[in-house]
Amino acid sequence: VSTYRGSCHCGAVRFEIDTDFPELTTCDCSICRRKNALMVKVHESALRLLSDPDALATYQFHTRTARHFFCRTCGIYPFHRKRVTPDFFGVNVFCLEGFDPSGIPVRATAGAPMP
Amino acid sequence: VSRRRGVADPTHSSAAAGGETPASASATCHCGAVRISVRRAPSTVTSCNCSLCRRYGALWAYYAAKSVRIEAPRGALSSYSWRHRVRAYYRCRTCGCITHYQYRKAWGRNTVAVNACNFGPEVLAQVRVRHLDGAATWKYLD
Numbered sequence: 001v002s003t004y005r006g007s008c009h010c011g012a013v014r015f016e017i018d019t020d021f022p023e024l025t026t027c028d029c030s031i032c033r034r035k036n037a038l039m040v041k042v043h044e045s046a047l048r049l050l051s052d053p054d055a056l057a058t059y060q061f062h063t064r065t066a067r068h069f070f071c072r073t074c075g076i077y078p079f080h081r082k083r084v085t086p087d088f089f090g091v092n093v094f095c096l097e098g099f100d101p102s103g104i105p106v107r108a109t110a111g112a113p114m115p
Numbered sequence: 116v117s118r119r120r121g122v123a124d125p126t127h128s129s130a131a132a133g134g135e136t137p138a139s140a141s142a143t144c145h146c147g148a149v150r151i152s153v154r155r156a157p158s159t160v161t162s163c164n165c166s167l168c169r170r171y172g173a174l175w176a177y178y179a180a181k182s183v184r185i186e187a188p189r190g191a192l193s194s195y196s197w198r199h200r201v202r203a204y205y206r207c208r209t210c211g212c213i214t215h216y217q218y219r220k221a222w223g224r225n226t227v228a229v230n231a232c233n234f235g236p237e238v239l240a241q242v243r244v245r246h247l248d249g250a251a252t253w254k255y256l257d
Contacts, residue, residue, distance in 0.1 A: 009167050009197065028236070031145045034212045036172035036232045059210045061145070070211030074195045075204065076170045077211060094169040 006095040008076035012055040029111025142233035144212035165249030
């Protein structure tokens, strides 16, 4: 398991995650398809926010379980707290430094049919 | 671009408001505060690998500014510009969805780039995605 640093674009949101990237996921739910994100799932204990929490805005909807974060300055989505497994985060891998997704299996998850 | 202030009202067609033909495709942010209407759904979109676009995950569909209608309540949009501040990237202040970008310089005022991810999945299923190497060469890779 390696540690990767990540950031939004403007630098107001910085974080690091510990993962060995067993897989990456996409999702077709109403918000993920708009974010068009490629994500890695990490336990909350494997994500450390290194910057001011107030730099993040939160958006919630429907069951209001998931928490979708974005940078208040540049609007980047860095990660979200997941709905089915709320102790896990989905992380936008394009925020990570020195990360190459090639060779890692991508699983398309079906978020749209979820009630 | 016509930006109508006030609460977006989908029953207000372009024809009623501006004498144009009704829009055939519209892109909305997740919470519905921002709606962008265009006369034709995009057939080609651009995926760019620059430091900003790759994080946004945006698929840009380019339109003549006069053919795009952006409806958002007052204060519903936030924007971000960086480096030479050539473009302003807009998002919904509430749900954070990236909606469009526009040029801040006079030479670019005729273009609006709409984030095609906010169209319905039936639109995206039809589009060709072209890949722009915005990170290095500024050339299309395909």
